[in-house]
Amino acid sequence: LDRAPEAQRLTAYDEDHLADYIRLLDTDDEGADWRDAAAHIFGIDPAAEPERARAMHESHLARARWMTEVGYAYLLGPRAIE
Template structure:
């Protein structure tokens, strides 16, 4: 079974509001956070392997870009599970 990575926004500087991208990729954030926090739900992969599997970013082709993408998604996942959670549940996008 192949996994299609999510389409990523060009600008990885996410706003302090829930976006359509966030809603479409909430499971992606959960997977990224599991790897980042050592829960390793994808067979103990490190960020490099997980970035390929989850985000479609290949560190072997462009490590700085893949790392930026990975770090942005980890940060976003952490924001959503803390500050963004009430906005996500409310469904108002923070507006």
């Protein structure tokens, strides 16, 4: 997907991309250029597809942040969500 899910619950896509979310959070924390992150994590060339690369990076980084605030509870089980 070019855009990360926006569902208010954990999705199969989220589970499949947890490593990408962690990598995005790490690169953002390190101050890495978003273009480098998009190229390495998503395998997209930001010079060739700048709008697509930026949208992918932004939506997935937003989802990664959501995972740290809300989504992680779904990984912990029903009691963590209540």
